[in-house]
Structure formats: structure tokens, C-alpha cells
Amino acid sequence: MGTTTPWRATPGRAWVGALLVAGLGHALVTHAAADDKDRIAALEQKLDQSLQLIQQLSARVHDLEAQVAQAPPAAAKPTSPGAAAPAPAAAQPGTPASQPAGVTPPDTAQRLARVEQAVTEIAASGGQRAEDLGMPMHGFADVGVGNHNAEFRQYQGADIAELDFFLTPRLGSRTRALFELNFEVGSDGSVGVDLERAQIGYQFSDSATVWLGRFHTPYGYYNTAFHHGQQIATSLRRPRFIEFEDHGGIMPAHTVGAWLTGSQRLGDEKLTYDVYIGNSQSIKNGILDMNNAGNTQGSTIVGGNLGLLMSGALDGLKVGVDVFQTRILDEDAMLTPAPATRVRSYGVYAAYDTDSWEDIAEFHVFDNEDLTGQTGTHRSEAGFLQMGYRAGRFTPYGRYERGAFQQSDHFFAAQINGSSYYRTALGLRFDVDLVSSLKLELADTHLTDRVTGSYDEALLQYAIRF
Amino acid sequence: MFTSSAKLLLAALLCAGCAVAGAADLSVICNSRVPLTAADVRDLFLGEKQFAGAVKLVPVDNSSAQSVFLDKVLKMNAAKYSTTWTKKSFRDGINPPLVTGSDAEALAYVKRTPGACSYVTIATPADVVVVARL
Numbered sequence: 001m002g003t004t005t006p007w008r009a010t011p012g013r014a015w016v017g018a019l020l021v022a023g024l025g026h027a028l029v030t031h032a033a034a035d036d037k038d039r040i041a042a043l044e045q046k047l048d049q050s051l052q053l054i055q056q057l058s059a060r061v062h063d064l065e066a067q068v069a070q071a072p073p074a075a076a077k078p079t080s081p082g083a084a085a086p087a088p089a090a091a092q093p094g095t096p097a098s099q100p101a102g103v104t105p106p107d108t109a110q111r112l113a114r115v116e117q118a119v120t121e122i123a124a125s126g127g128q129r130a131e132d133l134g135m136p137m138h139g140f141a142d143v144g145v146g147n148h149n150a151e152f153r154q155y156q157g158a159d160i161a162e163l164d165f166f167l168t169p170r171l172g173s174r175t176r177a178l179f180e181l182n183f184e185v186g187s188d189g190s191v192g193v194d195l196e197r198a199q200i201g202y203q204f205s206d207s208a209t210v211w212l213g214r215f216h217t218p219y220g221y222y223n224t225a226f227h228h229g230q231q232i233a234t235s236l237r238r239p240r241f242i243e244f245e246d247h248g249g250i251m252p253a254h255t256v257g258a259w260l261t262g263s264q265r266l267g268d269e270k271l272t273y274d275v276y277i278g279n280s281q282s283i284k285n286g287i288l289d290m291n292n293a294g295n296t297q298g299s300t301i302v303g304g305n306l307g308l309l310m311s312g313a314l315d316g317l318k319v320g321v322d323v324f325q326t327r328i329l330d331e332d333a334m335l336t337p338a339p340a341t342r343v344r345s346y347g348v349y350a351a352y353d354t355d356s357w358e359d360i361a362e363f364h365v366f367d368n369e370d371l372t373g374q375t376g377t378h379r380s381e382a383g384f385l386q387m388g389y390r391a392g393r394f395t396p397y398g399r400y401e402r403g404a405f406q407q408s409d410h411f412f413a414a415q416i417n418g419s420s421y422y423r424t425a426l427g428l429r430f431d432v433d434l435v436s437s438l439k440l441e442l443a444d445t446h447l448t449d450r451v452t453g454s455y456d457e458a459l460l461q462y463a464i465r466f
Numbered sequence: 467m468f469t470s471s472a473k474l475l476l477a478a479l480l481c482a483g484c485a486v487a488g489a490a491d492l493s494v495i496c497n498s499r500v501p502l503t504a505a506d507v508r509d510l511f512l513g514e515k516q517f518a519g520a521v522k523l524v525p526v527d528n529s530s531a532q533s534v535f536l537d538k539v540l541k542m543n544a545a546k547y548s549t550t551w552t553k554k555s556f557r558d559g560i561n562p563p564l565v566t567g568s569d570a571e572a573l574a575y576v577k578r579t580p581g582a583c584s585y586v587t588i589a590t591p592a593d594v595v596v597v598a599r600l
Contacts, residue, residue, distance in 0.1 A: 038544070042533050049530075136561055137544040168559045178559035201559070206515050209558075227556050232549065265513065270514070301517055317525065353547050 024329070025227040068110055087103045119292050120279075142231025146459035150237045150246045150441075152187050153455065160185055161461075164196075164228045176209070178203040182228050182320050186246065194246070195292075196228050196254070207262040209211040214292065217255045218274035219322045220362045221349040222286070231463035233359050234429055236441040239384040240421065241403040242362075245281075245288040248417035250282045251345070252326065255291045268311035272320070275304045282329040286416035286421055291330075301326035303345075316354040322347040327371070330414045340371040341411040358388040358395075368409050378409035388429075407449055419450040436464040480505040493533050493590050493600040495576050504598040507539055510583060513554040513564065518581075525563040526584040528572040535585045538600045 087415045131402040142161045149155035162184035169177050181196035198214035218224050222242055243249035257278020264271050280299040303324025312316040323346050330339045347364040370376060381404050388397035402422040405412035409415035412418035426442035439461040446454040496502050502510065502518050509515035524600040528535070536547055549600050551562040572584040576594055583597065590596055 039533060046530070096482070166556060168555065168561055170561070176559045182560055199559070203516065205554065206517055224557060225553065232556060355542055431545070434545060 002275045002326075023053075023408060035143070046170070063411075064108065064112075070295070073440070092288050112307055135167055138168075140164040140231050140464065141466075142230045142461055142463035144459060144461040146238075146457060148455065148457045150186050150457070151224050151243070152457050152460070155189070155458070160191075161230070162228065172202045174371045176203060176211075180228060184228075190413070196244075199259075207264050209261055211259040211261070212257075214254055214256045214290070215259050216260065216453055217324070218259065218276060219251065219303060219324055219345065220305075220347050220364070221307075221318065221320065221351045221360055222362060223251075223253055224274075227349070229463075230439075230461065231435070231437055231465040231466055232397055234388045234430075235386060235399060235425070236427055236439040236461045237384075237399045239362075239399065240417070240423060240445075241382045241384075241401065243417075245290065248287070250288070250403070250412060252288055252290060252301060252324075255279070256290055256292050257300070263309075266308075270309040270311075272307040272309065272318075273305065274322075277302045280326045280328065283411075283414045284329050284331050286332065286414065288328075288415065295329070297327070297329065298327075299327040316357075317350065317352045318346070319350045322349070328411055330410060332414060337372075339410050339414075341409070342369040342371055343411055344368065356390050358390065359386065360395075361385045366405075366409075366411075371412055372410075375408055375410065377400075378406040380405045380409060380412060393431040395431075397425075397427045397429065398412075399427075403424075405449075420448045422446050422448065426460050436462070467471070478543070479494060492531060492538060492585055492587055492600045493596050494539070494583065494585045494600075495590055495594045497576050497580055498593055498595055499580050500583060500595060500597075502583060502597050504594075506530075507561050507583075507598055511535075512550060513560050513562075516560070521581045524579055524582040526572055526575055526579075526582055527563045527565045528569060528584050528586060529565055530568050531572075531585055531587045534587070539585075539598075 009371050012236050030131050057289070067461070082415070084375050095396060116324075141163045143159065143160040144150055144161055146154050149157075149159050150161075162182055164180060164182045164184075166323070167177075167179040167181075169179075171177055177200045178197060179199075182194045182196045183191055186192050195214065197214055197216065199215045200212045201209055201211035203209040215225060216224050224240065226238070228244070237243070238247075238249075240248065242248050242253065244253045254375075255276060255278035257276060259274065259276040259278075261272075261274045263273070279295050280301045281288045281290050282295060301324060303322065303326075305320060305322040307318050307320030309359070315336070324343065325344045328341045330341075333339050344367045346367065347362060349360075349362040351361075352359040360383070364381065366378075366380040368380070368384075370378070382402065384399060384401035385400040389394050400423070404420050405418055407413050407419070423443055423445040425441055425443035426437060430438045432438060439459075441457070441459045441461075443457040443459070444454065445457070452460065494504070494507050500518055500523065502523070506515050506518070508531040510523055511527075516523055522529070533544070535543060537540055540547060542550070554560055555562060564575075565577055566584065569588040572586050573590070573594065574581045575596055577591075578582050
């Protein structure tokens with residue numbers, strides 16, 4: 001069964017149209033005026049603090065001069081170096097001291113030195129030690145309402161989405177660990193728990209960190225830039241084809257294995273790299289399973305990602321390429337041997353992230369081979385373009401995404417969400433404050449094979465981080 | 467030598483100088499054992515550079531001078547800075563910089579902590595390394 005919509009006839013137009021809109025959007029949007037209120041408030045606070053400090057210092061100068069004036073002129077009496085006055089208080093009346101007019105007596109100088117030392121110690125005791133052992137824990141949560149559930153369109157109304165705990169225990173200067181425990185509502189409406197990430201790593205240098213465990217597969221840009229906490233993402237949800245596996249994504253968002261990552265300066269630019277190997281995935285109950293406990297065939301996923309962070313006039317732009325290969329077993333097929341597909345994905349991406357713009361584009365080509373020898377090789381494609389403009393607390397965004405998946409390719413045919421589609425979405429994010437956001441998204445989705453049809457969505461999300 | 471009025475005026479001028487130093491004189495300082503260059507400062511405070519040779523770097527924000535630092539060095543606003551570190555932390559498991567409340571606090575922390583770097587608007591003693599002056 002092939003795609004019913006002639007991909008060759010419309011995708012060029014669709015992508016050209018999307019890129020034209022992108023270009024016009026950049027050209028037409030006027031530069032939003034910077035919000036100066038916060039800066040003015042900060043400057044006013046600083047001025048108040050400085051005026052307070054001036055008053056305190058001038059009072060102190062007055063006190064010191066009063067002490068000098070009170071002490072009567074007399075012959076010098078040597079002060080032993082170790083002698084200590086009881087407290088930095090006014091000098092005792094009649095205490096003999098030797099000072100010419102206008103010179104600070106030694107006991108006053110000693111008191112001043114002690115006061116300075118005390119102030120320094122008080123200041124030094126503030127702040128935490130960077131390497132104190134502990135386990136910082138943060139989290140994310142989001143709830144939503146809409147005419148459809150954002151992830152499972154068969155539902156409508158309100159949903160509790162997820163509660164995501166994120167732990168980064170402090171283990172030393174080079175040992176790192178990261179755990180992400182997610183309580184989320186599944187496709188059956190029940191709340192389940194997923195150990196979404198469990199990685200323990202060692203940082204050899206800025207150029208090389210190795211992680212072992214379960215991590216987000218480093219393909220493209222979006223999958224490692226955004227995780228399970230929706231508050232940090234501009235959009236209300238991920239592009240459909242790179243959703244997490246249990247939310248219908250058709251790419252392996254998670255890998256259990258080993259991951260080497262790092263970056264290296266190249267002049268003003270920075271090169272980033274990722275190389276990984278892990279358990280190959282399989283299809284169970286129509287979705288990808290990352291085989292947390294290993295797989296029974298010993299097959300692996302291997303891949304890499306190479307990126308370049310630009311500088312100068314292109315500061316904020318990252319471009320890159322990625323590739324991975326894996327062997328996917330369809331465990332739902334109830335056949336012996338189970339059908340297997342060698343999945344090869346080639347990707348290219350670009351992301352432009354500044355104070356004002358957040359634009360992301362990814363394009364993936366799948367060159368898959370049916371390892372049963374029955375259907376040969378298949379080529380499929382998927383991609384998205386998202387643009388967002390930060391205007392103070394408001395960030396309007398738009399996204400176009402498309403997946404054209406050959407249904408003769410068993411890898412896509414076996415997955416519940418492996419059907420071809422395209423979606424246009426317009427959204428608005430409002431930052432209630434630094435840690436909470438409201439998002440509204442209107443989307444129009446068209447399914448173009450299997451069951452053709454379309455549906456519109458009006459979705460609202462309230463997302464927080466803590 | 468100095469009259470009381472002159473002392474008062476000097477103190478006021480020094481404090482006024484401190485008040486405007488946030489907009490004009492910002493020094494990025496590091497512990498004396500840190501071999502850091504001016505070009506590394508941005509990477510350090512964005513979590514992209516964590517080692518200088520064998521020394522583990524400890525970036526420390528100074529809330530009293532942060533707005534100037536963000537504007538002059540990182541060229542981003544506070545919201546973007548916060549989000550950048552949240553994403554960095556979420557992606558790489560790196561915790562954001564500690565925050566001190568004043569120049570004196572930042573200076574004291576840098577002096578006593580190997581690998582520490584921060585930024586201040588006051589005069590710096592000889593036992594800290596000034597990486598950059600803006």
C-alpha cells in the first residue's frame with residue numbers, strides 16, 4: 001500500500017511555500033521595542049542601595065573623627081603588637097595616646113582593620129560552596145484543555161499531561177548523573193511512570209563527555225534541545241513524527257547505550273559532535289520500544305551528529321547533519337522469524353536561537369531495507385519548519401510539518417502513527433513569569449494515507465517548571 | 467591631612483563611583499589558579515566551558531552586577547539567560563552558576579575557591595586574576 005497523495009506533486013510546493021512565508025515573516029516583522037521597565041527598576045534599586053551606602057559611610061567617618069577629637073593629645077605610649085582592645089567601640093576617656101592632629105591613632109586603626117576583616121568574613125560566608133554534595137531536583141508539569149487531547153486525539157476536554165522530575169546529583173567535579181522520572185498520562189488514559197532518562201557520565205574535558213544509560217537519541221536538533229518538560233519549549237507540543245515513542249513518534253527518541261559528546265572551538269565557531277551506540281529498538285503494540293533491558297538479538301543502533309555553532313553576524317545559528325542506522329524487529333507480527341527492517345536515517349537541521357527569534361528546521365530521509373527480502377528498499381521523508389518571535393512575554397509561533405512514509409515499508413506500516421500526514425499550526429506562548437507559561441495552539445492536521453481525513457484542534461496548555 | 471569635609475566628599479565620590487561603575491567598569495575576575503582568557507568568559511557563563519586545563523571552573527553570578535554583565539558580555543537578557551541555563555541543565559545535567567548578592571561576596575568567593583570566576587564592579591586586589599575589563 002503506497003501513499004495516496006502524490007508526494008512528488010505537492011511537497012516541493014508545500015516546502016517552497018513554507019520557506020517563502022518564513023522569509024516574508026522575517027522581513028515584515030518590525031523589531032519589537034525592548035522592555036526597559038525591568039532595567040529601569042533594577043537601576044533604581046541600585047541607586048537606592050548606593051545612597052544608603054553613602055549615608056552609612058558618612059556616618060562612620062563622622063564617628064571616627066569624633067573619636068579622634070575626643071582623645072586628648074599626650075606622649076606616645078608604645079602599643080604591644082598583640083594587644084587587643086575589647087571591642088571596636090569609642091576610645092576610653094583619658095586613654096593616653098599619641099597622635100598629631102589629624103592622624104588616626106593606632107587603636108582606632110586596629111579597630112578599623114578588625115571591622116574590615118569582620119565584614120569580609122561575613123561576606124565570605126554568604127553563598128554556597130559549589131562542590132557541596134547534594135541532589136538538586138527540579139521538575140516540570142503541564143496540564144491542558146482542548147477539543148482534542150494534544151497527544152491522543154481520541155480524547156477531548158481537560159488532561160493532566162505529565163509531572164516530570166529531573167535530578168542532577170552532585171557527584172564530583174567530573175562525574176555527572178542525570179535522571180528524569182516522568183509521571184504521564186498514556187494512550188489508555190491511565191497514569192504511568194517512565195524513567196525517561198537515566199544517564200551516568202564522566203567528563204574528561206570540554207571536548208569529551210561519555211554517558212552510559214538511557215538518553216535522548218542525538219539526531220537532529222529538537223530531540224536533544226527539548227525534553228519532557230514542555231515549559232522550556234516554545235510550542236505546545238513536539239512535531240508529530242518526533243514525538244516520544246509512547247506518544248506516537250516514529251523515530252527512536254530514546255536509546256539505551258553509550259554516548260560520547262563534546263565540542264571544540266574552531267576559531268570563532270564551535271563544532272559539536274555526538275557518537276552513540278545502543279540497543280536497537282523493536283515494535284511492540286504498534287509503537288517503538290527502546291528495549292531498556294537489552295534486546296534478544298544483540299543488534300544495535302549506531303549514529304552520529306555533527307553540528308556547527310556560528311558566530312558574528314550569524315551568532316545564534318546552529319547547522320548540522322546526523323545519521324543513524326538500526327535494526328528494528330516487529331514483535332507484533334507473530335511470525336517466525338519476526339520481520340526486521342534496517343532503518344537508515346539521514347538528517348539535516350538548522351536552528352536560529354536569539355533573544356528575538358527561535359527558528360528550527362529539520363529534514364530527515366529514511367532509506368530502509370526489508371531484511372526479510374520481500375519488499376526491498378523504501379525511501380520516506382519527514383520534516384518540519386517552526387518559527388517563533390519573542391515579543392516581551394508573548395511568543396507567537398508557527399509550524400509546518402510533513403511526513404511522507406511509504407506504507408510498503410514495514411517499519412512505518414507496523415506503527416500506529418506511521419501514516420503520512422501534514423500539519424499546520426499557529427500558536428501563542430505567554431510567559432506568566434520566568435517559570436510558567438500559557439500556550440494556545442490552533443492546528444489543522446491532514447492524514448494522507450491509511451485512513452484519509454483531517455481534523456482541527458484548539459489546544460490550551462499551562463506549563464510550569466520548578 | 468584631610469579635613470572632615472574632604473573625607474566626606476571623598477567617601478561620597480567613591481560611593482558614587484561605585485554606583486556608576488555597574489554601567490562603566492566591570493571586571494571579570496578569577497581565582498589566581500585559573501588560566502582563563504577573555505575569549506572564554508562567554509562560554510564559561512553559558513556552561514559551554516567547564517575546564518581550563520585540569521582546573522574545574524566554577525562560574526559565579528553576582529546579582530548586583532548581573533544586568534551589566536549580561537548586556538556587555540553575554541549580550542542577552544535575563545529571561546534568555548535563565549532559559550539558556552535551564553535548557554543546559556536539562557540537557558547536560560549541569561547545574562547553573564551560584565549567585566552571590568554583592569561585589570564583596572563575589573570577590574570573597576573567588577578568592578577562596580579554586581576555579582571560581584565572577585564579575586565585580588569594585589577595585590580588585592592583587593590576589594585575583596582580572597580576565598577582562600569592560
